Amino acid sequence: MDARVWTTLTGETLAEDAVEVTGPESVLPGIFRVEEAATSSIAAATLAAGELLRVRGIEPGRVSVDTRHAAASFHSEQYIRVDGEPVPFSAPLSGDYRANDGWVRLHCTYPRHVAAVCWGLGVPATRAAFEKVVAAKSKYEVESAVIGAGGAAAVMRSREEWLAHKQGQASSALPIAEIRPLGPSEPRRLFESDRPMGGVRVLELTHVIAGPVAGRVLAAHGATVLHVGSANLPTVPPLAVDTGMGKRSAYVDLESEAGRARLRKLIARADVVLQGFRPGSLVAKGFSPETLAELHPGIVVADLSAYGWEGPWARRRGFDSLVQMASGIADEGGKAAGLDVPGPLPVQALDHATGWLTAAAIMTALRRAMTEGGSWHVRTSLAGTGQWLDSLGRKEPGPAGFDGTEWLEDVGSQLGRLTRVRMPGVLPGANPQWTEATHVPGSDPASWNNTGV
Incomplete structure (x- = not known):
């Protein structure tokens, strides 16, 4: 560990x-x-x-x-x-697209993200249309247009490019987790x-x-x-x-x-x-x-x-695959595999x-x-x-x-x-376990008991 x-x-x-x-x-x-x-x-x-x-x-x-x-x-x-x-489940429009100077990933899992790509790039919602318009633009043009339309996208950057970027510098300076006080109160029981x-x-x-x-x-x-x-x-x-x-x-x-x-x-x-x-x-x-x-x-x-x-992207939408693209992980993964494509984890x-x-x-x-x-x-x-x-x-x-x-x-x-x-991690004093399985989404009352109060 x-x-x-x-x-x-x-x-x-x-x-x-x-x-x-x-x-x-x-x-x-x-x-x-x-x-x-x-x-x-x-x-x-x-x-x-x-x-x-x-x-x-x-x-x-x-x-x-x-x-x-x-x-x-x-x-x-x-x-x-x-x-x-x-x-x-299917998200056929999500994926890595080749621009005229590199790669950009479009996140199209949700309908609103698809709509943002269509609006930002001025294309219908088909993969062929996405590929054609992205190929004619620079990767940064595509990223900017999609983000500006309220969507989610990320250019594939190298590790060096990420660390030279203001957001890369801000993200790299943060701890893996921060725990800070919000206000006083008596110790909890x-x-x-x-x-x-x-x-x-x-x-x-x-x-x-x-x-x-x-x-x-x-x-x-x-x-x-x-x-x-x-x-x-x-x-x-x-x-x-x-x-x-x-x-x-x-x-x-x-x-x-x-x-x-x-x-x-x-x-x-x-x-x-x-x-x-x-x-x-x-x-x-x-x-x-x-x-x-x-x-x-x-x-x-x-x-x-x-x-x-912290940083200029602190309020930006993002997902695992996009962060891998932006931060150099996908770039290094592709190069390590000897491929001219993104190499995700x-x-x-x-x-x-x-x-x-x-x-x-x-x-x-x-x-x-x-x-x-x-x-x-x-x-x-x-x-x-x-x-x-x-x-x-x-x-x-x-x-x-x-x-x-x-x-x-x-x-x-x-x-x-x-x-x-199964739940991983052994804790002899009280091994972790789920007492019930997944419920139908939205099937329970919005309360701390089953009465709706």
Whole structure:
């Protein structure tokens, strides 16, 4: 495990025997040390859960993580099955496009992103039309036009170009996770429980992968997690099924005053608010971290972003694949493979690692709220995680076609029989586990109980 993660999160030195890592060093293709990032982020979250157990008077025991199980967990959305069948989803217009001077990636998972590309480039929504217009422009023209239209895109930059860019410099200067005080309050007391997060209420306002993975980890350690989405927003079905483990799911329309009033009621009784929407989106609706701390002193607020909370791109939309393109990861991966195309990581490691690191930071902040008091603000970013992954160095690529089926299990759910990756990370004092499987999206009341109150 990379001990720097634990020191950054807690300010504490990690004991040499605190974590046992099993399995081979390299199990995935590619030169980046994704396995080490996976193992270290999972270990950090499991250790943080163990420290909460210790505060409760329970000896956590020695944490252990297997590199193969960690790799499977970082690929969990690819293994999810309902009644033995993959969960269908298609985003045919997302991808890497060759401009007249290099590569640019267009993110077209959601209809609004497709519309932004069409508006920004003045083309119909077909791949042939996208390819033709991109090929006639410079990569920076394409990126600027799509971003200006409210879409999501990223030019493939080298590592050197990224570090020379103002956003690259800003992102590289940020810690892998930041935990800062929001305001004073008396030390918290948690409900009695034999699980690290037992009795802790987590309000999750997230989408895609990183944020939902963080909520999924907290649920596995005993938290009551309520995921709040909107019936008016599209979802990515495989991701929603995969990351919904252990959570209840409700819809609230935050565009309405009634919906915002409902959210304020939920926040007033929440211990943690976890949000991963575009930076500034919730603040514009009246839900800044400082406001949340006023609604519930002692709360932990966690914000995830793509490019970090400083720099000219701090409010820019971003996704794992785009950050890989912008920060030099895709460029180096392609060159290492001897190809003149982007070479992405073998899994969406920035998303998954950021999710686990966010969960670790939340549990560390809760420990501070219990021992020191105060409200706390957690901030993480995909770009910060990418910078950390880069700092781990390079490795010899593992074999192609990694098989993680050893770590799968079948469970019943509202959706049918689910096949999923088991929760990784061994914590002898209270092993993580989900007490229920994914719910139908929006099927639960927007309340902390099942009565709707």
